[in-house]
Amino acid sequence: MFVPEAELAKTANFGERRISCAELLRRLDAVAQDYVFEGALVEREQAVLSGHFETVCLRPGLILHSAAVRDLCDVHTHNRLQPGIKILVVTGGLTDVAFGNRRFRLGTGGTEAALVNLAEEERFSRRWQRGREERKISLTLTQEWLAEIGLDETADSGGFLAFARQHLAFMPWAVSARARSLVQRLLQPAVYLPGLQRLYLEAHCVELASEALATLLPPVSTSDRLRPGERRRLQRLTELLTSDEVLGMSVADIARAVHSNPSSLQTLARKAWGRTVFEQLREIRLNKARQALLDGHTVAHAAEVAGYASATNFATAFKRRYGCSPRQCY
Secondary structure (H helix, E strand, O other), rough: OOOOOHHHOOOOOOOOOOEHHHHHHHHHHOOOOOEEOOOOOOOOOEEEEEEEEEEEEEEEEEEEEEEEEEEEEEEEEEEEOOOOEEEEEEEEEEEEEEOOOOOEEEEEOOOOOOEEEEEEOOOEEEEEEOOOOOEEEEEEHHHHHHHHOOOOOOOOOOOOHHHHHHOOOOOEEOOOOOHHHHHHHHHHOOOOOOOOOOHHHHHHHHHHHHHHHHHOOOOOOOOOOHHHHHHHEEEHHHHHOOHHHHHHOHHHHHHHOOOOOOOHHHHHHHHHHHOOHHHHHHHHHHHHHHHHOOOOOOHHHHHHHHEEHHHHHHHHHHHHHOOHHHHHHH
């Protein structure tokens, strides 16, 4: 299920809005099959959650589920999930779920992040408790997406392949400060123009997935120097990011354009610039917006150049970057 850009930009406050049973089922359509409530009679229009709840298929095989919610009822729910690796990160409250016969309680001072592998279709269940809060994101990575980034049955990927072949394999994950920041940005995404909003979310998800999956891979030693092939890809990447051609492209589209894959592309960007592809794109477009202001264009025009749908959000980002407001550039 693809979600409108306006829906992607909603903030994640527990009391922001109430979510009905019917809306919950609609928003879970991308990942959940045969969703069932047990333990209480729940009407379709009955409010079951308050807060923010979204499921977005960013591209085939990469699904983001984000939630900052409070339970409004005491029930159990269950549904069927398709095979794939689940990356779970809880930054507030508690989530009480089970994959098959394996129950997981994440949050409240315990394990806050984990990877779970579903090698086959499996039952997923969640225990609801009235008044309980949780802030979490869940990434679903299918075999299709993993193969696209080079992690498949043909890859020499050490512990990853053993994990990916074991049904209900579980790996706790110590979340870094950077990963925690990525999760917060996914729960409360900045508002960008159509074409950049999904790229923003996808770039953050790819980086988060890269860090999580790295716990399953053997360490590799890399040189700080770029190899000839990397320099060529970096040159093409720079040309692409400075052009309007990049608007509307996904991370995978950008990777293909430079003959790479999403994971390797992010590694190259960090190696060359010390930042992600999206962070580099934002820097480039902010510089373009600053030049537009210096050339006498309006703040609204500069915000559009930078890719922001909101002039207020643009002004905040601009001041954070340059130490002055956009109007002070005139």
